[in-house]
Amino acid sequence: MIATAILLAGLLAPGQALAEKKYHISNDLEASASVGGVWVFHDDVDAYMTYGVTLDYFINEFWSVEAEFLAYEFFMNADLDSDQKNFFRNYEVIPSAYVTQLLASMGYTASQQDVAAEYIEAVNRSAMPVPTRDENISGYGFTVGPRFNFFPTEMGGLFLAMGVGAAVTDEEVPYSGNTNFFSFKTEIGQDLRVTDNFSFLIRMGFRHLGGFNPQQLDGVGGSVGVGYTF
CATH class of the missing domain: 2.40.160.20 (Porin)
Known part of the structure; x- marks a missing residue:
């Protein structure tokens, strides 16, 4: 009985001490x-x-x-596929030289090629950069x-x-x-x-x-x- 009492005292004492602590x-x-x-x-x-x-x-x-x-x-x-990006959001730049060469091969005049090049440059300036x-x-x-x-x-x-x-x-x-x-x-x-x-x-x-x-x-x-x- 004495041993049991000592054991219970040992078990209860820490619990009581812990219960006194506040979170x-x-x-x-x-x-x-x-x-x-x-x-x-x-x-x-x-x-x-x-x-x-x-x-x-x-x-x-x-x-x-x-x-x-x-x-x-x-x-x-x-x-990126947000509707807030413009159509050219997938391209950092559009190669205007390739476009003017294509127009020249199709018989467009130099002045028409210049107008197309200016338009492409404007698009390039307004296009969103491609983030990674x-x-x-x-x-x-x-x-x-x-x-x-x-x-x-x-x-x-x-x-x-x-x-x-x-x-x-x-x-x-x-x-x-x-x-x-x-x-x-x-x-x-x-x-x-x-x-x-x-x-x-x-x-x-x-x-x-x-x-x-x-x-x-x-x-x-x-x-x-x-x-x-x-």
Whole structure:
């Protein structure tokens, strides 16, 4: 009986000590670094990668205010077929010399060949460049919003995070689109506490970049990260 009592005491004591720990308490600040990706529903953009930091200030164990700062790397579709590109989007230039030679062989006069050459040059100047996956289009942005932690335990908790903000890019994304974007996110995630200060975070959800028009970039994706609570 004495041995049994000692065993029960040994099993219950750690559990009671652990139960006293809080997942997050008022005035906690959690900083996390993450990397992720978003698959985009757009003809000209396949996906983009994200990496950055997220800060959460906890009002209590259930609610926090979340500020996210991310950098973006876009992966363009090599076979662009957006209706916003003109008919000549598949060509960087039209070889005007070949066209004038063809016209000459068909008996057109020199003046008619010059008019055709001028028209082709105008088309070349207005034609979209042909992007490839190797082109580096990047940007950065932020969102701010609430985070709600469902049923937090001493080991972590499931949470829902939302945010609104803005983003900018160094080139138009898509190419006939914008360089300044409104951004919105809604995510569900798991914050799994590894130690009293360190935790592992997994997030999945929906992200929106741009206005509400054909240039908008909507997508779904997720991220993984490591957090530290001060």
